Amino acid sequence: MINSISPLDADNSGILVFKDLHKRFGDIAVLKGVSGKLVPGQISAFVGPNGAGKTTLFQLLTGELKPDRGSATLNGQNILGSSPYRLAGRGIGKLFQDVRAFPNLSILDNVIVAIVARQSYRDKPFDFGLVRNGRSQVLAKKAREYLSRVGFDANEEALAKNLSWGNQKLLALARLLAGEFRCVFLDEPIAGISTLMANRMVPLIRELAEAGVAVALIEHEITFVESLANDVIVMNEGVVIDSGSASEVLSHAETREICLGL
Amino acid sequence: MNLLLQLLANGIVNGAMFALLAIGFGLVYRSLRVFHVAYGACFVLSAFVYYLLVTCGGWPWWLAGLGSIATSAAIGTLMEAGFYWPFYRRRISSEAVLVASLGLAIMLENVMALLFGNEVAAIPRGLSQSVTLGPVRLTMIQIAQFAICTSVASAVFLLLRLPSFKIVLGMGENTELVQTLGHSLPRYRMLVLGLASGIAAVPACLVMTDVGMDVHAGMSYLLIAAVAVLAGGVARAPGWLLGAYLVAVLQSVVIWKFSAKWTGLVAFALLLAILLFRREGLVGLHKRKEEG
Numbered sequence: 001m002i003n004s005i006s007p008l009d010a011d012n013s014g015i016l017v018f019k020d021l022h023k024r025f026g027d028i029a030v031l032k033g034v035s036g037k038l039v040p041g042q043i044s045a046f047v048g049p050n051g052a053g054k055t056t057l058f059q060l061l062t063g064e065l066k067p068d069r070g071s072a073t074l075n076g077q078n079i080l081g082s083s084p085y086r087l088a089g090r091g092i093g094k095l096f097q098d099v100r101a102f103p104n105l106s107i108l109d110n111v112i113v114a115i116v117a118r119q120s121y122r123d124k125p126f127d128f129g130l131v132r133n134g135r136s137q138v139l140a141k142k143a144r145e146y147l148s149r150v151g152f153d154a155n156e157e158a159l160a161k162n163l164s165w166g167n168q169k170l171l172a173l174a175r176l177l178a179g180e181f182r183c184v185f186l187d188e189p190i191a192g193i194s195t196l197m198a199n200r201m202v203p204l205i206r207e208l209a210e211a212g213v214a215v216a217l218i219e220h221e222i223t224f225v226e227s228l229a230n231d232v233i234v235m236n237e238g239v240v241i242d243s244g245s246a247s248e249v250l251s252h253a254e255t256r257e258i259c260l261g262l
Numbered sequence: 263m264n265l266l267l268q269l270l271a272n273g274i275v276n277g278a279m280f281a282l283l284a285i286g287f288g289l290v291y292r293s294l295r296v297f298h299v300a301y302g303a304c305f306v307l308s309a310f311v312y313y314l315l316v317t318c319g320g321w322p323w324w325l326a327g328l329g330s331i332a333t334s335a336a337i338g339t340l341m342e343a344g345f346y347w348p349f350y351r352r353r354i355s356s357e358a359v360l361v362a363s364l365g366l367a368i369m370l371e372n373v374m375a376l377l378f379g380n381e382v383a384a385i386p387r388g389l390s391q392s393v394t395l396g397p398v399r400l401t402m403i404q405i406a407q408f409a410i411c412t413s414v415a416s417a418v419f420l421l422l423r424l425p426s427f428k429i430v431l432g433m434g435e436n437t438e439l440v441q442t443l444g445h446s447l448p449r450y451r452m453l454v455l456g457l458a459s460g461i462a463a464v465p466a467c468l469v470m471t472d473v474g475m476d477v478h479a480g481m482s483y484l485l486i487a488a489v490a491v492l493a494g495g496v497a498r499a500p501g502w503l504l505g506a507y508l509v510a511v512l513q514s515v516v517i518w519k520f521s522a523k524w525t526g527l528v529a530f531a532l533l534l535a536i537l538l539f540r541r542e543g544l545v546g547l548h549k550r551k552e553e554g
Contacts, residue, residue, distance in 0.1 A: 062442065064438070084438070084441040084442050085440075085441040085442075085444050085445055085447060088441070088442055088443055088444030096438075096439070096442075100436050100438065101436065101439070102428075102432035102435045102436055103436075104431070104435055105428060105431060105432055105435070109425075110432075112428060113425075113428050113429050113432050113440075113443060113445075114443045116425050116426055116428070116429060116445075117443040117444035117445045118444060139425050179443055179444065
């Protein structure tokens with residue numbers, strides 16, 4: 001029975017540990033005590049029906065929302081209540097569900113902005129980097145490397161707003177790579193893109209994990225989850241109802257039926 | 263014909279000053295998405311700081327100019343930290359922020375009227391030397407206005423090309439993404455307001471040195487800056503320059519056929535025409551067909 005499955009054990013051995021997170025929007029309790037951990041080098045997939053609280057959980061852990069109750073630590077240090085830019089400075093990155101870019105900046109500049117951010121917060125947190133980042137050719141070269149890593153083949157001087165949806169996803173991934181985060185949250189990375197494009201993203205996400213990054217992703221596409229995730233956390237109505245290794249969790253018939261509609 | 267050329271030359275000199283005004287306004291509007299109505303009051307305030315430093319403090323013009331720029335930049339930074347940022351944090355609508363900014367402008371204007379009176383203030387100067395270039399005669403002050411404003415505008419454009427300033431431009435397009443990448447939004451917002459206010463102080467000091475200014479002039483200068491940015495195209499900084507020169511030249515040339523009292527109408531007419539026939543501005547970005 002689903003109800004007999006205990007929630008993910010939230011010990012302190014992971015890079016990012018969250019315990020007993022609660023969040024309400026008015027009368028609606030969206031999260032009712034969610035716990036878990038994200039481990040370096042591991043891909044953890046959060047699955048469940050719409051309204052399960054997955055995106056809200058990601059928003060809490062990336063600083064977009066504040067929880068009503070609970071704790072979350074990154075290497076033992078509290079991260080709840082910090083603003084998104086401070087969390088980014090501490091190595092937490094995010095790929096938004098709805099593709100986001102700087103539409104009127106070029107593709108290259110979109111990546112450069114991520115590199116400048118990383119350099120600013122890692123080198124001198126209180127420096128605007130106005131002079132130090134003046135060597136734009138060096139930055140452009142680095143940005144091209146990231147674009148090349150994701151297999152980007154569009155004109156780098158084109159405005160981001162003119163890219164197709166799939167290419168905007170790739171651009172977002174290039175920007176995420178450029179940020180060199182230690183822990184990344186990917187909210188439905190392949191939603192709305194072709195199978196071909198999705199297949200291009202799988203090895204890139206795997207590469208991130210292999211480089212020691214803790215990857216958390218929300219995904220409804222079960223084949224994508226099966227091919228990528230080490231761990232699966234199943235959520236429904238604001239609680240974790242199942243968790244464990246991907247092969248184990250996805251073999252639970254009830255989990256597949258309730259959460260994945262299979 | 264000679265008169266037209268003279269008016270064109272005057273327009274170009276004014277255009278250089280309007281361009282700086284537009285760059286400051288455009289930076290705030292483009293990157294913070296704030297219609298900074300108090301910008302006009304800030305412009306006037308920096309002119310009066312310059313006036314005080316020269317007439318009461320006895321400072322040399324260049325030092326007083328630097329003092330005015332620094333003061334204006336500090337006021338702009340404080341304006342962001344103490345006024346606009348609290349609105350932003352509470353997710354107050356842009357319309358409400360615009361009205362609040364108008365309130366701030368009126369408050370500043372009234373405070374300045376109390377301090378400096380309602381009369382036009384100008385830096386006392388003797389008859390200015392002039393230079394004749396064919397049919398065109400320019401005073402030394404006009405030449406200084408053009409040279410200083412063009413130099414500052416060029417420096418600002420070089421600054422905008424720095425990678426760090428791409429964040430400033432990106433900030434207006436996707437604030438959340440800027441933060442998620444690790445950029446401190448409060449710091450960059452303060453930087454923009456401080457820079458914009460500092461830039462506005464340059465033409466303010468030059469106007470004060472030339473024709474002078476009264477404390478109620480802010481709104482008309484704000485209008486010029488806003489029209490230049492909206493007509494030129496919000497998305498591209500070169501458009502702000504084009505808009506500024508266009509407003510200035512049209513204002514100047516209208517005297518040729520009509521009367522000086524019609525110059526104020528020019529800005530409105532230009533804005534209406536651009537909004538009706540080319541809403542993305544003169545140097546607007548081309549959109550994908552599906553964007554409409």
